Amino acid sequence: MLPELLLNIDRIHEKTTQILEANMGAFLLKGAWLGQMDTLITCDPAIVNCVMKEKLPSYHKGVEWRKRFEFFGNHSMFNTDFDEWKIHRNTFRSFISHQQSQQAVAKTIRRILENGLIPVLELSSKQCQVLDLQDLFKRYTFDFASSMVTGHNPNSLCIGLPKNPVPEALDDAWEAIILRFLLPESLWKLQRWLGFGKERKMSGGREVVDRFCAEQISMSKKKLSEGKTRISFADEEGFNFLNCYLTGNQENSPKVSDEVMRDNMVNFIFAITTQVDTLTWFFWMLEKNSIVEKKIREEIERNLPQKGDGKNIRLFQLEELSKLIYLHAALCEALRLFPPAPVQMRTPLQSETLPGGHCVDDKTNVLIFLYGMARMPSVWGDDCLEYKPERWITEDGGIKHEPPHKFFSFNAGPRICLGRDIAFNLMKAIAATFIHNYNFQVLENHPVTPTLSVMFA
Numbered sequence: 044m045l046p047e048l049l050l051n052i053d054r055i056h057e058k059t060t061q062i063l064e065a066n067m068g069a070f071l072l073k074g075a076w077l078g079q080m081d082t083l084i085t086c087d088p089a090i091v092n093c094v095m096k097e098k099l100p101s102y103h104k105g106v107e108w109r110k111r112f113e114f115f116g117n118h119s120m121f122n123t124d125f126d127e128w129k130i131h132r133n134t135f136r137s138f139i140s141h142q143q144s145q146q147a148v149a150k151t152i153r154r155i156l157e158n159g160l161i162p163v164l165e166l167s168s169k170q171c172q173v174l175d176l177q178d179l180f181k182r183y184t185f186d187f188a189s190s191m192v193t194g195h196n197p198n199s200l201c202i203g204l205p206k207n208p209v210p211e212a213l214d215d216a217w218e219a220i221i222l223r224f225l226l227p228e229s230l231w232k233l234q235r236w237l238g239f240g241k242e243r244k245m246s247g248g249r250e251v252v253d254r255f256c257a258e259q260i261s262m263s264k265k266k267l268s269e270g271k272t273r274i275s276f277a278d279e280e281g282f283n284f285l286n287c288y289l290t291g292n293q294e295n296s297p298k299v300s301d302e303v304m305r306d307n308m309v310n311f312i313f314a315i316t317t318q319v320d321t322l323t324w325f326f327w328m329l330e331k332n333s334i335v336e337k338k339i340r341e342e343i344e345r346n347l348p349q350k351g352d353g354k355n356i357r358l359f360q361l362e363e364l365s366k367l368i369y370l371h372a373a374l375c376e377a378l379r380l381f382p383p384a385p386v387q388m389r390t391p392l393q394s395e396t397l398p399g400g401h402c403v404d405d406k407t408n409v410l411i412f413l414y415g416m417a418r419m420p421s422v423w424g425d426d427c428l429e430y431k432p433e434r435w436i437t438e439d440g441g442i443k444h445e446p447p448h449k450f451f452s453f454n455a456g457p458r459i460c461l462g463r464d465i466a467f468n469l470m471k472a473i474a475a476t477f478i479h480n481y482n483f484q485v486l487e488n489h490p491v492t493p494t495l496s497v498m499f500a
């Protein structure tokens with residue numbers, strides 16, 4: 044099957060989905076790939092539940108995963124397992140669930156929308172300019188990520204749209220990483236050694252990201268030593284992820300090395316910027332389903348009536364956004380059909396039998412293909428290919444809860460995404476601002492195809 048997949052590389056998501064459907068949701072790729080290991084490719088929610096939740100301690104991300112994602116460093120939460128992962132997860136959790144967090148998220152989003160997005164949109168609409176929405180979302184999420192992680196807003200979303208090398212470096216990394224999954228290891232290693240193609244771009248990107256992190260770490264240390272930031276990250280002024288490390292995130296927490304901070308800063312920035320892809324596909328879906336856009340506008344008008352003459356640009360408070368159920372459903376539906384991370388992989392530590400009877404061992408990767416899961420009639424019904432926010436709404440008008448092993452876009456089990464609520468706030472804030480205040484349309488004949496990247500971009 045590997046040749047069949049490689050021959051269809053330009054439509055690999057569709058091809059894999061077809062093969063999965065013909066094989067009842069799981070098929071085995073024998074050897075010669077991913078470190079000469081066999082790989083069970085699956086989109087069966089029962090297998091996901093078993094691997095990611097019920098038996099997670101028996102599986103790890105493993106060496107083949109880390110080799111491919113080395114851009115993130117050996118000490119990032121994303122690349123670690125077991126005890127080391129637990130330490131990092133606790134640090135992230137203590138930051139995200141801190142009482143300052145919600146206020147910091149709300150203020151930061153508002154500041155970026157008010158001072159960054161609105162001036163850009165106002166100018167562009169006056170001058171009838173064409174805008175690249177994906178680029179705007181990249182700037183929005185990067186400015187937010189940098190503010191939360193380092194306390195510094197780089198203002199990449201501002202009039203003139205200056206180039207920022209860090210988000211570009213992340214995009215380059217994604218495109219190189221997918222090739223590390225598709226090409227034989229010897230080939231991508233040779234490319235890395237020769238400094239060639241996407242590997243060369245990724246190495247350059249790594250330098251850019253390392254420099255960014257080193258500068259931020261050194262600036263924050265300097266501020267702390269000069270007493271410019273209050274000592275605790277728990278104060279409003281000093282509340283950022285880096286300070287959480289520098290000032291100790293919990294009682295008696297050991298101070299960590301710059302390398303650990305670097306790896307987890309990159310991890311955090313990456314986690315936040317995943318929303319670029321969801322927002323982009325969401326707006327594309329609105330273009331194709333104008334009735335959904337109309338319903339969102341009506342929901343905003345109905346639930347959040349405007350005071351005054353309605354002529355001013357309107358921004359929403361996060362508490363207001365929680366009243367927008369249909370918008371939430373429309374975003375869930377975009378996340379279902381276009382999960383930003385379309386694959387997850389785990390390797391068992393020993394022999395295991397999976398639901399459905401597949402046997403795997405420590406020489407077999409289990410690769411979960413989320414993109415395919417969304418397109419299985421057996422999982423989501425005969426209308427699974429349709430963009431249909433209504434599937435997320437209960438009879439009494441609330442949001443329908445789907446178990447994470449079925450709606451797997453935020454992962455499931457002990458490693459479930461910690462930033463889900465922040466993600467929805469970020470996405471709803473920009474979506475409501477756009478939809479309520481502006482009309483937009485996609486350029487005629489504009490080609491829309493996913494790039495060959497490990498993210499579904």
Ligand code: HEM
Pocket residue numbers: 120121132135139314315317318321378383384387451452453454457458459460461462463465466
């Ligand atoms: C649409 C937006 C998002 C999606 C689809 C998403 C999805 C995911 C996925 C699939 C994972 C598992 C990664 C893995 O183990 O390989 C994950 C983990 C994580 N996410 Fe998100 N994420 C989003 C936004 C965010 C945001 C905004 C934050 C932070 C504010 C965040 C924080 C995290 C953290 C800390 C983890 C690590 C969990 C662990 O390994 O224990 N995510 N996310």
